[in-house]
Amino acid sequence: MKNYLQTRPQTDIFDAFEDLFRPMFYDEKLDSMRTDIRETEQSYELDIELPGFEKSEIKVSLENGYLTVGAEKEEKEEHKNARYLRKECRVSCRRSYYVGEDVEQENVKAKYENGVLSLTVPKMQPKKVEAKTIAID
Numbered sequence: 226m227k228n229y230l231q232t233r234p235q236t237d238i239f240d241a242f243e244d245l246f247r248p249m250f251y252d253e254k255l256d257s258m259r260t261d262i263r264e265t266e267q268s269y270e271l272d273i274e275l276p277g278f279e280k281s282e283i284k285v286s287l288e289n290g291y292l293t294v295g296a297e298k299e300e301k302e303e304h305k306n307a308r309y310l311r312k313e314c315r316v317s318c319r320r321s322y323y324v325g326e327d328v329e330q331e332n333v334k335a336k337y338e339n340g341v342l343s344l345t346v347p348k349m350q351p352k353k354v355e356a357k358t359i360a361i362d
Contacts, residue, residue: 258294258320269346271322276340283342285335290326292333294342295319325349 261272275283278296286293297317304310327349334345 258296258318260320260322266348268348269324271342271344271346273320273342273344274340275318275337275342277316278340280337283337285333285342285344287324287328287330287333290323290328291321292324292328292344292346293319293321294344 259274263270263272273294275296278298282298283294283296286295295318298315300312300314300316302312304312324346328346332347336343
């Protein structure tokens, strides 16, 4: 459901200035990447909603324990017989998830289908500390 007239308490002059650049009719839900996270015995499964994006416009990376999902697309339309000559739109979103520094990129599985990116991140088994005996003199 769209929000038709913004109703947000303005506590600062910068809030009013920011609202000048936001469209009058907008959908707040477009600003975020909704994510469902499930835990299984062997892995974590993330379902990230990315409607309207093609598979080639989505990038997934793993760095320093953070799994980052980004999507970006650019649309251009040119009309010669219309009121406007050119219409451009650029949409991008990005979100990071901490998955641990022991996760390796080769073990993360990704699948994009019907506007939903599904990621499977394996749980890392805790390293067992070997008990070492010390000889007594």
